[in-house]
Amino acid sequence: MRLLAIGLLLALPSMAMAAAEPNTQVPSGSRYYAATAVPDRIVASPSVDPSHGFAVAWRTNGSVQSPLLEIARADDTPAIEGIVQVRAKTQVLQTENGLSHHHRADIDGLQPDTLYVYRVQGNGSWSAWNQLRTLAAADQPLTLLYFGDTQNKNVSHVSRVVRAAQKAAPDARISLFAGDLVSGGDDMDDSEWGEWFAAANWLAQETLVAPAIGNHEYFEEFEDTPQERRVLGRHWPMTFALPGNGAGAAAGTSYWFDAQGVRVAVVDGTSALDLGTAKAQAQWLDKVLADNRQPWTIVLLHQPFYSPREGRENAALRKVLLPVVRRHRVDLVLQGHDHTYGRRGEGQAATPQYVVTVAGPKQYRLSGQARRTMDPVGEDTQLFQVLRIDPQRLRYEARTVTGRLYDAFELRRDDNGGKQRVEQQEGRIAPRDCARAQTAKGRTDRCWE
Ligand SMILES: [Fe+2]
Numbered sequence: 001m002r003l004l005a006i007g008l009l010l011a012l013p014s015m016a017m018a019a020a021e022p023n024t025q026v027p028s029g030s031r032y033y034a035a036t037a038v039p040d041r042i043v044a045s046p047s048v049d050p051s052h053g054f055a056v057a058w059r060t061n062g063s064v065q066s067p068l069l070e071i072a073r074a075d076d077t078p079a080i081e082g083i084v085q086v087r088a089k090t091q092v093l094q095t096e097n098g099l100s101h102h103h104r105a106d107i108d109g110l111q112p113d114t115l116y117v118y119r120v121q122g123n124g125s126w127s128a129w130n131q132l133r134t135l136a137a138a139d140q141p142l143t144l145l146y147f148g149d150t151q152n153k154n155v156s157h158v159s160r161v162v163r164a165a166q167k168a169a170p171d172a173r174i175s176l177f178a179g180d181l182v183s184g185g186d187d188m189d190d191s192e193w194g195e196w197f198a199a200a201n202w203l204a205q206e207t208l209v210a211p212a213i214g215n216h217e218y219f220e221e222f223e224d225t226p227q228e229r230r231v232l233g234r235h236w237p238m239t240f241a242l243p244g245n246g247a248g249a250a251a252g253t254s255y256w257f258d259a260q261g262v263r264v265a266v267v268d269g270t271s272a273l274d275l276g277t278a279k280a281q282a283q284w285l286d287k288v289l290a291d292n293r294q295p296w297t298i299v300l301l302h303q304p305f306y307s308p309r310e311g312r313e314n315a316a317l318r319k320v321l322l323p324v325v326r327r328h329r330v331d332l333v334l335q336g337h338d339h340t341y342g343r344r345g346e347g348q349a350a351t352p353q354y355v356v357t358v359a360g361p362k363q364y365r366l367s368g369q370a371r372r373t374m375d376p377v378g379e380d381t382q383l384f385q386v387l388r389i390d391p392q393r394l395r396y397e398a399r400t401v402t403g404r405l406y407d408a409f410e411l412r413r414d415d416n417g418g419k420q421r422v423e424q425q426e427g428r429i430a431p432r433d434c435a436r437a438q439t440a441k442g443r444t445d446r447c448w449e
Pocket of ligand 1: 180216302336338
């Protein structure tokens with residue numbers, strides 16, 4: 001009997017690990033993430049020129065209409081003085097958690113490289129004073145974070161990736177997300193958004209969050225009928241206060257901004273692939289990159305030009321948008337969607353470098369082609385990326401959730417305007433492969449879900 005009990009105890013941990021868990025930690029039917037009079041889901045995003053301004057989105061219940069944002073120069077005293085008020089615009093959203101009001105305030109006229117405090121208003125309440133430094137001139141060093149899909153189990157599994165990234169790069173000023181922040185894909189994903197904000201925590205308030213939209217931020221209308229089509233999820237335009245300078249055909253889901261020597265252009269891959277806007281976005285991107293006077297260029301989009309996953313081929317992206325990326329010698333193309341890690345370039349050229357990565361726990365498998373054409377590659381690994389950029393160097397690091405170095409290289413500008421890529425092998429851990437034959441739900445084409 002005693003032996004049997006010990007046997008059971010030994011067996012229990014592995015049984016617990018194997019069981020599939022729900023996508024959120026919210027019990028079914030719970031309205032844990034319902035909006036209240038107290039502001040929540042507060043997120044700052046870059047304006048076109050984040051050295052002089054930024055924008056903030058937040059949420060309350062329906063009792064708050066056109067609330068205020070207050071901003072002042074940060075000082076060491078708790079007596080905050082010189083407060084400027086900005087009135088927000090409000091939109092209404094109805095979800096499984098009830099009615100919520102989503103607010104957006106745009107702040108401009110700020111001084112570059114200056115630490116500010118800001119707070120946002122609810123009904124009879126204010127948020128915390130958050131600290132955010134405006135970006136500096138192009139010759140100052142800049143640190144960015146880049147995350148692949150978070151998508152699933154945001155509280156359970158993504159939160160530790162965000163915390164690890166913050167500890168690895170406490171000086172990060174911008175956080176790039178490559179789309180599929182949540183999995184919902186329909187109107188029942190409000191609790192998932194609640195979890196995303198719980199996971200992002202103060203990264204959302206004290207860095208400038210610049211997300212690309214993923215296919216899961218769209219939903220399928222008239223699914224499995226001839227009229228089936230992709231429709232933009234209602235959360236996206238209300239959740240983030242993004243620049244309104246995108247392609248006309250993908251307004252609100254494509255945009256660009258300049259950040260301390262880097263032009264960042266964000267493309268809507270889902271719209272390009274499924275809504276026929278690839279050509280319109282390519283023309284827009286061509287103009288955005290032609291006008292670029294910054295020394296570095298990053299293109300951020302969800303679906304990769306070169307997919308590391310078996311059977312995925314984003315032909316419209318390759319055919320229509322990739323020539324623009326090549327023509328303008330974009331330095332980094334940062335992507336997600338395929339729930340693996342893979343990096344490649346074009347032959348021996350220093351740039352562009354195309355990266356696919358994943359932050360969340362959903363893990364796919366690499367194709368044979370990816371293993372032949374990308375280096376390094378990885379499966380079964382939650383990652384974050386740190387980019388450190390100055391006018392002469394762009395240093396890229398991918399780290400695992402436990403902080404170990406997985407991939408690293410540096411791009412260096414030479415005197416002739418050219419660029420060299422220096423690979424850093426030292427300190428990298430060995431490439432990781434999926435060791436499981438199937439997932440807890442029995443899928444053999446995935447590694448974990
Ligand atoms: Fe995706």
